[in-house]
Amino acid sequence: MANLMQSGESILCINNGFFSHRMAEMALRVGADVHELHVGVHEAADPERVRKAIEETRPKVLTMVQGETSNTVFNHSLEEITKIAKSYGCLVVVDAVCTLSTMPLKMDEWKVDVVITGGQKGLSSIPGVSLLAFSDEAWAAAKNRIKPPAQWCFDIQLAENFWHKDGYHYTAPVSGIMALHEALKLVCDETLENRFARHLRCSKALQSGIEGMGLDLFIPNESRLNSVIGINIPEGLTAKQICRHISEMYRVEIAGSFGQPIVRIGQMGEQCREHNLFRTLHAFGSTMRDLGIKVDQPNGMAEMESYLQKTPRPLYQVA
Numbered sequence: 604m605a606n607l608m609q610s611g612e613s614i615l616c617i618n619n620g621f622f623s624h625r626m627a628e629m630a631l632r633v634g635a636d637v638h639e640l641h642v643g644v645h646e647a648a649d650p651e652r653v654r655k656a657i658e659e660t661r662p663k664v665l666t667m668v669q670g671e672t673s674n675t676v677f678n679h680s681l682e683e684i685t686k687i688a689k690s691y692g693c694l695v696v697v698d699a700v701c702t703l704s705t706m707p708l709k710m711d712e713w714k715v716d717v718v719i720t721g722g723q724k725g726l727s728s729i730p731g732v733s734l735l736a737f738s739d740e741a742w743a744a745a746k747n748r749i750k751p752p753a754q755w756c757f758d759i760q761l762a763e764n765f766w767h768k769d770g771y772h773y774t775a776p777v778s779g780i781m782a783l784h785e786a787l788k789l790v791c792d793e794t795l796e797n798r799f800a801r802h803l804r805c806s807k808a809l810q811s812g813i814e815g816m817g818l819d820l821f822i823p824n825e826s827r828l829n830s831v832i833g834i835n836i837p838e839g840l841t842a843k844q845i846c847r848h849i850s851e852m853y854r855v856e857i858a859g860s861f862g863q864p865i866v867r868i869g870q871m872g873e874q875c876r877e878h879n880l881f882r883t884l885h886a887f888g889s890t891m892r893d894l895g896i897k898v899d900q901p902n903g904m905a906e907m908e909s910y911l912q913k914t915p916r917p918l919y920q921v922a
């Protein structure tokens with residue numbers, strides 16, 4: 604935002620929830636003329652609605668999230684939306700914080716201009732240091748701005764000076780960069796193909812286990828994010844109660860949400876592995892029973908096991 608937007612320029616932010624709205628907040632702070640396209644809570648962004656909004660607002664930049672972690676929606680039409688946006692000359696910014704390396708995101712092929720990520724989600728490194736990628740077009744737009752970005756730390760030209768020209772920007776967070784480097788090495792060892800397959804298999808197995816217990820998932824299958832699973836809270840319980848109980852009794856950490864009546868279970872990176880699924884699902888089912896909710900825990904466990912059995916386990920080869 605700091606590099607692409609200048610005061611008064613138009614930006615369209617597709618708002619699927621908390622994190623996609625955050626990009627609008629960032630754009631506001633650099634003085635952009637911000638328009639938001641609000642998408643229903645249970646839905647992915649619709650390409651034709653985006654086209655209409657682009658025609659109305661003529662933005663320089665379009666922002667969207669690949670996976671909206673807050674309500675567990677997956678914007679499955681990302682490629683099509685990007686194509687539409689590019690046909691109107693927009694630069695497309697994608698937040699792939701929770702999805703990068705858990706599912707395909709073909710930045711070059713789909714002509715996405717900027718991808719932002721976080722170390723601590725799909726990449727399974729530590730928070731604090733993340734990756735940012737610009738297309739040539741976005742890079743040129745950032746370089747050709749009239750005034751430099753107001754924030755010293757966020758200026759990509761200063762960052763380029765550091766990373767590619769042996770210059771000084773600010774003292775780099777060395778341990779975070781090493782952690783990210785190791786995390787990326789693990790991604791390369793595993794290969795993206797196997798990593799995507801592992802995430803899909805584990806997430807779908809857990810989903811079938813939860814449904815097998817008789818609980819409901821928040822998002823319909825076609826728009827459901829696999830990196831984070833959102834589960835409807837049974838009547839009479841609160842997210843806080845569930846999260847505290849599963850943590851204190853079973854030492855399993857799951858998350859509440861940002862306003863939606865759900866709890867969320869992450870399926871990202873290192874923890875997204877078969878052996879963790881059994882402990883997690885068992886702890887979740889037991890928590891429900893402890894808190895007085897009737898669930899068919901044995902059936903849930905059996906459904907998950909049977910999903911895993913019928914879906915081939917991806918290879919994990921260490922180089």
Ligand SMILES: *Cc1c(COP(=O)(O)O)cnc(C)c1O
Pocket residue numbers: 622668670671672698699700701721724730731
């Ligand atoms: C977690 C998350 C963020 C925010 O990451 P922070 O490092 O906590 O700022 C942004 N976008 C998405 C999609 C996320 O899942």
